[in-house]
Amino acid sequence: MKLIGSLIVLLGLTSLVLWWGPEHGGDTALAGTMYIGFVMLGGWLTGRLFDKIRQPKISGYIVFGLLVGPSVFEIVPDAQVHATATQVPPLHIVSSLAIALIALTAGGEIDLSWFRGKVRAVSWIVLLHLLVLFGAVFGAVLLAKPIVPFMADQTWLTAAIIAGLCGVIMMASSPAVAVAMISDYRAEGPLSQTTLVVTVVKDLLLIVIFAGVLALSKGLVDPAEPVSSGFILAVAMQLLGSILVGGVCGAAMVWFARKVATQLGIFLIGCCMLFALLGEQHFSVGEQDVHLEPLLIALSAGLLMRNVWPRGTERLFHSMESMSLPVYCLFFALAGAQIDVKIFASMWYIAIGLVVVRGLATWAGLRLGMRGAGVREAWADRMWMGMIAQAGVSLVLVTLLVDAMPSDLAWPRPLRDTLVGAIVVNQLIGPIGFRHALFRTREASAAGRDADSAPQPVERISAGK
Secondary structure: OHHHHHHHHHHHHHHHHHHHOHHHHOOOHHHHHHHHHHHHHHHHHHHHHHHHOOOOHHHHHHHHHHHHOOOOOOOOOHHHHOOOOOOOOHHHHHHHHHHHHHHHHHHHOOOHHHHOOOHHHHHHHHHHHHHHHHHHHHHHHHHOHHHOOOOOOOOHHHHHHHHHHHHHHHOOOOHHHHHHHHHHOOOOOHHHHHHHHHHHHHHHHHHHHHHHHHHHHHHHHOOOOOOOHHHHHHHHHHHHHHHHHHHHHHHHHHHHHHHOOOOHHHHHHHHHHHHHHHHHOEEEEOOEEEEOOHHHHHHHHHHHHHHHOOOOOHHHHHHHHHHHHHHHHHHHHHHHHOOOHHHHHOOHHHHHHHHHHHHHHHHHHHHHHHHHHOOOOHHHHHHHHHHOOOOHHHHHHHHHHHHHOOOOOOOHHHHHHHHHHHHHHHHHHHHHHHHHHHHHOOOOOOOOOOOOOOOOOOOOOOOOO
């Protein structure tokens, strides 16, 4: 009741300020600051409320943003949610910083030492799982073209592009959920370890695959960037350049953490701003325009710090954890505020269809992968339950998809709303399924959390989170 009362007080005070001073609801810096505080506190309170009813906190952040956004109660107006050609609202700037922080944290969770002695088995599992999952989602979305409102009037080429983007985003899982639940239940065994390794490998590959697919898709739909041999070379340089720049940035961050080691929180914010700014820089390669990928830069930097200089960066990663909560509250609440309820209400069946197809493909792909890797133990049949959850990076990829496409296209925004709906459903049901698998295989320890309690949702969101 205290949480509900706090939410009511927060909503009342914000509404009073907006009513008392209409000028505060405009596009001024004061209004932007007020909305940042409102969304951050409201998202945090709603996340705690969801935690009380044993649901992921991320879902609470998204639901709060949805309710106060322009599609429902419109407490936060559209001008504060969506960037325009002439104005970038403060909430949108925070979203860009959050994308970089999520990727940096994700890179820091990838421990390459996990793969020693497991390369062949993990390769089989990941390869067959991703192929089956992508193929199933791609085929299902393409076949559904006549009944999907935002695809029905598109060409088959555009429909194939949409299906490909859906397939890539639905490939994402959540390493953070796996880490948190294994820790909560003190789970030990082949199911726990294999699930963790596979989700981390997918996490790493997905960023690179998405960057390439997004660049190719943009070239196919944007006449200003046609696909050619030069375009393909530019995409390759974009990916390689982002990785190299990320490595340089990671080395610089390690030096700062070791030699200066003060004000690490401010330093991290500056680094995230730098990653975002690097993504805005464009370079000419022949006739092609090349830009760096902030997501890949940050991921590469975190990966380097975690695996090359782990002892020199503990405090840096600890600072990431301490500052992640308010940033993620804002980011996921903004993701919820950007959902167009009218569009989503007309396409809820598509989101549920994506969830069903993804679940079946995950089960089939992992079953084939386990057979290819020679794993035939009973626990292997339940591993798919640990791969359902989606969260942080999935939402980041959806945001990047919409931002990268030309603004005059009609399909990116309804596609975003459909994908976010599917991701939220997966985030809700994923932890429940993995908990069931851990207890059925007896890997969850009786000394861990009580068997009847839900896993503690994580504050620290990773690349598949």
